[in-house]
Amino acid sequence: MAEPMGNSGRPAVAKAPAALASISDSHVIAAYARWAPTYDRWFGAFTTRPRRTAVAELNSLPPGRILEFGVGTGISLPEFDRKHRIVGIDLSRDMLAIARKRVAKQKLAHVEALEEMDAENLSFDDGSFDAATAMFVVSVVPHPDRLLAEMVRVVRPGGRVVLVNHFTADKGPRAWVERWMSRFSAKLGWRPDFPIEQVLGRPELKLVERRSVKAFELFTMLVFERV
Numbered sequence: 001m002a003e004p005m006g007n008s009g010r011p012a013v014a015k016a017p018a019a020l021a022s023i024s025d026s027h028v029i030a031a032y033a034r035w036a037p038t039y040d041r042w043f044g045a046f047t048t049r050p051r052r053t054a055v056a057e058l059n060s061l062p063p064g065r066i067l068e069f070g071v072g073t074g075i076s077l078p079e080f081d082r083k084h085r086i087v088g089i090d091l092s093r094d095m096l097a098i099a100r101k102r103v104a105k106q107k108l109a110h111v112e113a114l115e116e117m118d119a120e121n122l123s124f125d126d127g128s129f130d131a132a133t134a135m136f137v138v139s140v141v142p143h144p145d146r147l148l149a150e151m152v153r154v155v156r157p158g159g160r161v162v163l164v165n166h167f168t169a170d171k172g173p174r175a176w177v178e179r180w181m182s183r184f185s186a187k188l189g190w191r192p193d194f195p196i197e198q199v200l201g202r203p204e205l206k207l208v209e210r211r212s213v214k215a216f217e218l219f220t221m222l223v224f225e226r227v
Contacts, residue, residue: 029092036073036094044075047136050219053211054135054164055079057223061160064130065112069119069147070137074099074111082110087129089117120146127156135164139194152204152226161205161224164213167196196220203227 044051055076058066063083068076071088072095080086088111090096096114103111117123119134119141132151138144151161200207205224213219 033092033094036092036098039073039095039098040075044073047219050164050213050221051076051135052079053213053221054133054162057162057221058084058131058133058160061131064159065128067124067129067132067154069132069134069151070140071096071099071114074102074108074114076135077103077108077111078106080110084110085112086110087112087124088114089119089122090114091116091118120150122150122154124154126153129155129159131155131160131162133162133164136166138163138165138199144194144198148199148202148205152202155226157226159226161226163199163222163224164219165199165222166194166218167220168193196222 059081061084065085065087066080068086068088071077071090072092074088077086077088077099088099090099093116096116099114102108103114115123119137120143132155134147134151138147141147155161199222204227206227207222208225209221209223211221211223213221
């Protein structure tokens with residue numbers, strides 16, 4: 001079969017998949033320093049349903065130790081069942097300051113610790129958690145593959161990994177808007193254009209559920225078993 005020809009008369013070359021927009025830790029810290037004071041009022045309210053869907057999934061598990069990546073202002077912490085012990089990490093001091101006030105004010109004794117920590121380089125031991133969750137986080141970190149590798153490392157075999165995130169639409173107006181917005185990823189502190197394939201296909205994570213969460217059709221929950 002003849003090779004397809006480009007406009008120049010030379011064989012056309014297939015385009016490689018587009019690389020993710022570049023984001024650094026400094027971009028994320030700066031963005032969340034701006035948003036921390038109003039995060040719960042705006043983004044927190046907008047993500048209520050997907051957040052509660054993920055927490056309900058974790059609450060259905062037997063009592064255990066759960067790590068929440070990107071705990072932020074701790075908006076999810078009161079919603080966890082008290083049978084669990086929750087450890088939260090975040091890179092933003094501004095967000096963690098609000099989370100610590102929330103824990104103290106609401107006397108959330110099931111919260112074991114809140115730590116300022118890089119999600120791509122955790123200080124926890126291998127297999128030290130029964131489950132881990134990242135809600136609206138995988139499209140925020142500089143290297144999503146490293147975050148997933150750390151989730152795999154710190155969750156024991158047979159444990160659960162629960163992700164909730166916005167993933168890029170395959171087509172239509174939303175897909176166009178997301179790809180256009182991706183040029184502003186560094187300033188936003190997150191990637192509007194983030195394909196779901198970025199988090200699928202790891203041999204250590206067996207997908208057991210994929211569910212669309214009805215919040216403007218923007219969010220998907222993925223539940224994995226740590227193999």
